[in-house]
Amino acid sequence: MTGSKDLEKLVEYYHNKKLAHAYLITTNNIPKCLEVLLKVIKNIFCVNNYEDNCNKCSLCHLIDLKNLPSLKIIEPDGEFIKKEQILDLKNTFAKSNQFTNESIYIIKNAEKLNSPSANTMLKFLEEPEGNVIGFFITTEKDNVLPTIQSRCELISANFLEDESTDITxxxxxxxxxxxxxxxxxxxxxxxxxxxxxxxxxxxxxxxxxxxxxxxxxxxxxxxxxxxxxxxxxxxxxxxxxxxxxxxxxxxxxxxxxxxxxxxxxxxxxxxxxxxxxxxxxxxxx
Ligand SMILES: [Zn+2]
Missing domain, CATH: 1.20.272 (Zinc Finger, Delta Prime; domain 3)
Structure with a gap:
């Protein structure tokens, strides 16, 4: 599958302790990108040797159910991602870290962060306390606020409509x-x-x-x-x-x-x- 390879490198970075605190992922297909990213996260967290469709461990299971307290996915609430959503994220992470070594958040449509929510977000990015990793996904990189862009490592993950082959x-x-x-x-x-x-x-x-x-x-x-x-x-x-x-x-x-x-x-x-x-x-x- 296209784009997968670009994201799968993250697993290697993680194990080599080279994973950055935040990534801005530009993609042409947000749902597909999220699907592959979740696989990458399972691969990182899985307590077994991760294989596709791991259903042996509770972590993979909780991720599938979108119910792992230390993994939060945020998407626009109406036109924008709101400040309250980011505050809520911070509170959740402050409380729950017992499951995994890292807390991970994913921001879908990062271009929808407006100034208030981005300012609240910046604290996470500037002073990454504990082990917090962020993934910002966007199809419109140029519309992501520069304050966010400049604090993230950039990666691309593009997907073809037909996924019969895997290309970089x-x-x-x-x-x-x-x-x-x-x-x-x-x-x-x-x-x-x-x-x-x-x-x-x-x-x-x-x-x-x-x-x-x-x-x-x-x-x-x-x-x-x-x-x-x-x-x-x-x-x-x-x-x-x-x-x-x-x-x-x-x-x-x-x-x-x-x-x-x-x-x-x-x-x-x-x-x-x-x-x-x-x-x-x-x-x-
Ligand atoms: Zn697993």
Whole structure:
């Protein structure tokens, strides 16, 4: 699974006593990131030799139930993460540390910390008393308050829609560049499908083609989310597309991804893909 490797390094850091007090994790998928992070935490705390789905020990069990007193997950209450939520976290940690050597908090959507809650948070970050470890997760690093950013170690954990293969963050970035070039060829250059596909897909394994299309899906998906939320950051060549246009293209990619599983001729399928993309662009939507 993409992104997992980047987070799994934390287990090693922990055992080598090199784990920092706070991490800012940038990701394209918060639920997935949280899921993997919880596995990492189980791996750290587990009293057995941790294996996936450890159900032998009470610690893993309590983490699964989101009921371990020394592990707190905070998410926005309405529009922001509120000061009271951070105060509550501090109180909880002051009382409960008997289960584990460290207390861990996870802040989902760290960009939603506003000034009051971030100020309350800073004390944790500046004077880490006891063994407290914090993970701030965000999809919008640039919107996380600088006071928080500057006190955290940065890591990235990005995930593909289709999780059939495990690639590192560097590979993810490279793939993402390549897919953006490909989409530019389709969206802007309007290259003929055969020419376009030959350039990109020659000698690619089926799994690579799936990764490629999953990445394309991720790019359209985040463009769509940014459009809906009014955030900037869209690749400029996609910014003029309508919401409906993007939704149609996402649907098409999902269909193509399903068809690949049925072992059809990949070349024909990719040509069909580019032709249909063109068809969507020719409709007025
Ligand atoms: Zn366990």
């Amino acid at each position: 963050n560097v590979e993810y970035q490279e793939l993402s560049q390549k897919v953006i070039e490909y989409l530019k060829d389709i969206e802007v250059e309007k290259k003929k499908s055969i020419l376009c596909n030959n350039e990109y897909f020659i000698d690619l394994e089926k799994a690579d083609v799936k990764n490629f299309l999953s990445m394309a899906l991720s790019i359209y998906k985040s463009t769509l989310n940014n459009k809906i939320n009014g955030t900037k950051e869209n690749p400029t060549f996609l910014s003029n597309l309508s919401i409906k246009n993007i939704q149609r293209k996402m649907q098409l990619i999902i269909e193509i991804l399903q068809e690949i599983n049925y072992n059809v001729n990949i070349e024909l399928l990719l040509d069909k893909f580019v032709l249909e993309m063109e068809g969507i662009n020719n409709e007025v939507i």
